[in-house]
Amino acid sequence: NAGVMQNPRHLVRRRGQEARLRCSPMKGHSHVYWYRQLPEEGLKFMVYLQKENIIDESGMPKERFSAEFPKEGPSILRIQQVVRGDSAAYFCASSPLRQDEAFFGQGTRLTVV
Amino acid sequence: AQSVTQPDIHITVSEGASLELRCNYSYGATPYLFWYVQSPGQGLQLLLKYFSGDTLVQGIKGFEAEFKRSQSSFNLRKPSVHWSDAAEYFCAVGGNNNDMRFGAGTRLTVKP
Numbered sequence: 001n002a003g004v005m006q007n008p009r010h011l012v013r014r015r016g017q018e019a020r021l022r023c024s025p026m027k028g029h030s031h032v033y034w035y036r037q038l039p040e041e042g043l044k045f046m047v048y049l050q051k052e053n054i055i056d057e058s059g060m061p062k063e064r065f066s067a068e069f070p071k072e073g074p075s076i077l078r079i080q081q082v083v084r085g086d087s088a089a090y091f092c093a094s095s096p097l098r099q100d101e102a103f104f105g106q107g108t109r110l111t112v113v
Numbered sequence: 114a115q116s117v118t119q120p121d122i123h124i125t126v127s128e129g130a131s132l133e134l135r136c137n138y139s140y141g142a143t144p145y146l147f148w149y150v151q152s153p154g155q156g157l158q159l160l161l162k163y164f165s166g167d168t169l170v171q172g173i174k175g176f177e178a179e180f181k182r183s184q185s186s187f188n189l190r191k192p193s194v195h196w197s198d199a200a201e202y203f204c205a206v207g208g209n210n211n212d213m214r215f216g217a218g219t220r221l222t223v224k225p
Contacts, residue, residue, distance in 0.1 A: 042203060042217030043157075043218070045215070091157070102147075
């Protein structure tokens with residue numbers, strides 16, 4: 001049973017481009033969480049999704065950021081028109097139940113140049 | 114919504130010394146509490162969790178944590194620190210109807 005898979009591990013984008021971050025949860029997990037970790041800072045909650053539904057997006061910036069978790073395929077975090085301030089590590093986690101232990105992927109490190 | 118405070122941004126201890134990392138939470142009902150560890154460039158690994166029952170929880174790598182409802186705390190402890198314990202430690206809180214929220218983390222440095 002593979003763990004949470006995130007790809008790419010490293011992503012470089014120029015200002016104004018789009019970034020797409022993918023997360024495949026562990027088998028049997030229907031709850032997915034996205035977190036952002038800025039340099040020297042802790043984890044900031046962004047969004048919580050179940051299959052085909054956004055449950056809580058209170059941590060998502062109002063513009064340029066979106067997330068989805070389709071019926072088939074990985075969860076996608078999409079950042080449009082990236083800016084330098086978007087440079088961070090983005091972590092995905094999945095859990096079998098809402099309040100259960102979350103298993104983390106190794107993260108995608110986004111660098112905006 | 115629930116929240117977590119880790120008052121110590123950075124702690125340095127000598128190898129072999131005891132360790133306590135503080136965590137305070139805010140949540141209106143009985144929380145689910147977690148401690149995770151993150152090594153540089155890596156994802157997070159669960160050390161231990163508290164859902165109910167015995168308030169002293171044993172975890173991996175010799176760590177333990179104690180849930181104190183009266184103090185809204187869930188401090189992480191280890192009696193003797195090893196150099197390999199140097200990492201970032203995150204406390205997290207979740208609830209029956211809420212997703213997991215993390216503290217800002219405490220960076221542990223271990224002196225030889």
